[in-house]
Amino acid sequence: MGFIKNALIGIAIFEGIKYLTKKDALGYSKLDELKEKAPGWIEKAKTATNDIKAGQLPQL
Secondary structure, eight states, X not given: XXXXXXXXXXXXXXXXXXXXXXOOTTSXXXXXXXXXXXXXXXXXXXXXXXXXXXXXXXXX
């Protein structure tokens, strides 16, 4: 049973990586899009953290 479970987890990880790295018609992958959007998400998280520390509701 452990072998089957490990095989299924391995297949799921492989397919996830394949999906994230598959190029579209313009030559971009989902991973490229995530890397482009990550700095904006980090800035939003920092402002939300500062708002929470100040005792306010985060303004997103």
